[in-house]
Amino acid sequence: MKIDTDKHIIMFENCQLTRGVNRTVISDFQRHQIDFLDNKIFEIINNQSRDFSIKQILNNYNKQDQDIILEYFEFLLDKEYAFLCDKSEIDFFPKLNLEWDYPASITNCIIDLNKNPDFSVYNQLIKDLDYLNCEDIQIRDYYGVLIDLLCDFLNKFNGTTLIRIELILKKTEHLNIYKKIVKSYPRINSLILHSSSINKNYKISMHQTMACRKINVTDENCCGIVSANYFNLRLEHFLESQYFNTCLNRKVSIDKKGQIKNCPAMKNSFGHISNTSVIDVIKLEEFQAVWKIKKDSIKICKDCEFRYICTDCRAFLESDISINKPLKCKYNPYE
Numbered sequence: 001m002k003i004d005t006d007k008h009i010i011m012f013e014n015c016q017l018t019r020g021v022n023r024t025v026i027s028d029f030q031r032h033q034i035d036f037l038d039n040k041i042f043e044i045i046n047n048q049s050r051d052f053s054i055k056q057i058l059n060n061y062n063k064q065d066q067d068i069i070l071e072y073f074e075f076l077l078d079k080e081y082a083f084l085c086d087k088s089e090i091d092f093f094p095k096l097n098l099e100w101d102y103p104a105s106i107t108n109c110i111i112d113l114n115k116n117p118d119f120s121v122y123n124q125l126i127k128d129l130d131y132l133n134c135e136d137i138q139i140r141d142y143y144g145v146l147i148d149l150l151c152d153f154l155n156k157f158n159g160t161t162l163i164r165i166e167l168i169l170k171k172t173e174h175l176n177i178y179k180k181i182v183k184s185y186p187r188i189n190s191l192i193l194h195s196s197s198i199n200k201n202y203k204i205s206m207h208q209t210m211a212c213r214k215i216n217v218t219d220e221n222c223c224g225i226v227s228a229n230y231f232n233l234r235l236e237h238f239l240e241s242q243y244f245n246t247c248l249n250r251k252v253s254i255d256k257k258g259q260i261k262n263c264p265a266m267k268n269s270f271g272h273i274s275n276t277s278v279i280d281v282i283k284l285e286e287f288q289a290v291w292k293i294k295k296d297s298i299k300i301c302k303d304c305e306f307r308y309i310c311t312d313c314r315a316f317l318e319s320d321i322s323i324n325k326p327l328k329c330k331y332n333p334y335e
């Protein structure tokens with residue numbers, strides 16, 4: 001490809017660069033994919049490409065480096081991560097505003113079910129979550145909840161503003177029964193059946209999926225795994241992660257015993273749902289403290305190129321210090 005070096009090279013704003021200690025990652029939020037870049041090219045793109053033409057940039061380097069830089073620019077253009085424009089056009093392509101906010105005090109809630117759940121204790125919680133405009137609920141069952149009881153529980157969400165329910169259930173019944181449940185409750189966007197004999201995915205409708213997994217999810221301690229499989233390439237996640245914890249921000253959880261917590265696997269309880277209002281709990285400074293532990297404040301993660309697209313976990317850490325790396329992440333950005 002012959003590049004017009006009088007032009008400026010500009011990244012598309014849906015392709016954000018994150019510099020790690022050893023390399024830079026390109027997060028493409030439109031095609032939901034990542035790619036990698038040398039950190040020196042990150043510096044050029046980040047600090048020079050808006051002010052200087054490609055020719056002006058190249059003038060600062062020797063012939064060998066010029067060839068390498070041009071090769072990287074070709075890569076960025078070829079993959080449609082960047083485009084060329086004249087200096088006079090640059091203001092038409094402003095930088096993305098990286099602020100984040102959301103019109104709800106709580107965006108998501110985890111409810112862990114006990115062995116013999118008494119669903120009547122959740123009545124006030126559901127009203128409170130509705131009042132708080134919470135849109136996502138994850139219901140996790142480790143023991144094989146009775147289907148009739150589960151359906152009664154799901155009926156309690158009728159008429160609320162809640163949009164999506166993710167169910168994680170222990171498989172104890174025939175698959176058709178679960179498919180029927182998903183079809184009957186349009187709010188269920190995902191049903192994952194653990195302790196199954198197979199690993200298989202099913203598409204139930206345009207917005208509803210079901211999956212069987214052989215893994216046996218025994219309790220809340222099975223959560224917290226950080227891996228590339230869970231990278232989140234939504235722009236909202238990327239923006240939120242600049243300021244907040246990507247797992248716990250605006251989350252409330254109810255553990256198996258009905259205790260209100262940031263996360264079911266955490267020790268600290270803020271009261272029982274039978275006598276404590278979630279609306280009051282989420283206002284507490286102590287409850288909100290973990291919301292603000294963003295990746296840029298966490299040891300090791302702050303140097304990792306994946307810090308704005310991976311998830312986080314504050315329940316299982318490499319040591320007791322609250323700003324340590326998640327225990328269940330095996331990636332080392334320094335290697």
Ligand code: SF4
Nearest residue numbers: 223224247263313314
């Ligand atoms: S803090 Fe960890 S264990 Fe708790 S919900 Fe988040 S990922 Fe799961």
Ligand code: SF4
Nearest residue numbers: 301304306307310329
């Ligand atoms: S080191 Fe930290 S930022 Fe990097 S992948 Fe692991 S948890 Fe995510």
